[in-house]
Amino acid sequence: MAEAAEKQLRILVVGAHPDDCDLKAGGVAALYAAAGHTVRFVSMTNGESGHHEMSGSALADRRMEEATAAGNVIGIRYDVLSYRDGRLQPTLDARFEIIALIREFRPDLILTHRPNDYHPDHRYTSQLVCDAAYMVTVPPVVPEVPALRDNPVIAFLSDKFTRPYPFSPTVVVDIEPVLDTVVDMLHCHESQFYEWLAYNRFFDEPVPDGTDARKAFLKNEYCKMIAPLAERYRDLIVKTYGQERGRQIRYIEAFEPCEYGSPLNDENRDRLFPFFSA
Numbered sequence: 001m002a003e004a005a006e007k008q009l010r011i012l013v014v015g016a017h018p019d020d021c022d023l024k025a026g027g028v029a030a031l032y033a034a035a036g037h038t039v040r041f042v043s044m045t046n047g048e049s050g051h052h053e054m055s056g057s058a059l060a061d062r063r064m065e066e067a068t069a070a071g072n073v074i075g076i077r078y079d080v081l082s083y084r085d086g087r088l089q090p091t092l093d094a095r096f097e098i099i100a101l102i103r104e105f106r107p108d109l110i111l112t113h114r115p116n117d118y119h120p121d122h123r124y125t126s127q128l129v130c131d132a133a134y135m136v137t138v139p140p141v142v143p144e145v146p147a148l149r150d151n152p153v154i155a156f157l158s159d160k161f162t163r164p165y166p167f168s169p170t171v172v173v174d175i176e177p178v179l180d181t182v183v184d185m186l187h188c189h190e191s192q193f194y195e196w197l198a199y200n201r202f203f204d205e206p207v208p209d210g211t212d213a214r215k216a217f218l219k220n221e222y223c224k225m226i227a228p229l230a231e232r233y234r235d236l237i238v239k240t241y242g243q244e245r246g247r248q249i250r251y252i253e254a255f256e257p258c259e260y261g262s263p264l265n266d267e268n269r270d271r272l273f274p275f276f277s278a
């Protein structure tokens with residue numbers, strides 16, 4: 001029992017908007033949760049700007065409900081903070097809130113956006129997490145919440161941006177076994193995948209009606225979106241999973257170490273991502 005408790009991981013995923021965590025780390029979250037680890041999703045902003053017909057508190061309330069439902073799919077807590085969508089800034093107050101949140105959750109691993117990204121909310125979410133690294137161990141900073149003894153490992157979620165340097169993962173995880181679970185999570189974000197992103201011309205096909213048709217549509221779009229990752233990082237997949245399985249893997253999530261967290265290296269990689277022996 002004690003040994004099992006020691007092995008249980010605590011994973012914190014910090015995204016800018018209510019759906020970023022699911023989109024970029026829903027697969028590993030489903031795998032962690034199924035293995036009995038504790039995962040928490042946090043959206044820094046309330047999502048109040050992600051729609052063409054709704055906004056403000058009506059949309060924020062709706063997105064909070066969608067996020068809660070998505071978390072319920074895999075039995076995790078999905079926090080939506082109250083920073084306004086489209087207006088996030090890397091202020092000292094926001095940094096202190098993140099430091100307190102990290103200290104209270106005590107994550108072994110934090111996943112977040114890279115600091116180079118088209119969306120200012122993504123950039124500043126990354127900035128805030130990077131600014132909280134190390135400082136979470138400094139007792140006089142946010143003295144009301146006890147400091148951590150160890151700086152958590154931090155890794156970045158995948159993206160397509162190439163300047164100043166392209167996303168450079170050292171960890172890739174096969175998420176095909178939980179693909180339908182991720183689609184079930186994304187399906188909860190109705191305001192996004194069936195309304196806002198469709199309006200935003202994110203998809204080639206029109207959104208169908210009906211739950212089954214919508215899930216099939218969303219699975220197809222999600223697979224199209226993430227399939228290029230497996231091709232781009234095939235060498236790392238083969239190195240991780242071996243030739244036979246590595247050549248066949250089609251859908252992955254990938255993670256790049258952040259230098260400001262504790263090192264993510266060969267020694268702790270298999271402990272923090274316990275998915276490679278199955």
Ligand SMILES: [Zn+2]
Nearest residue numbers: 016017020122
């Ligand atoms: Zn976002």
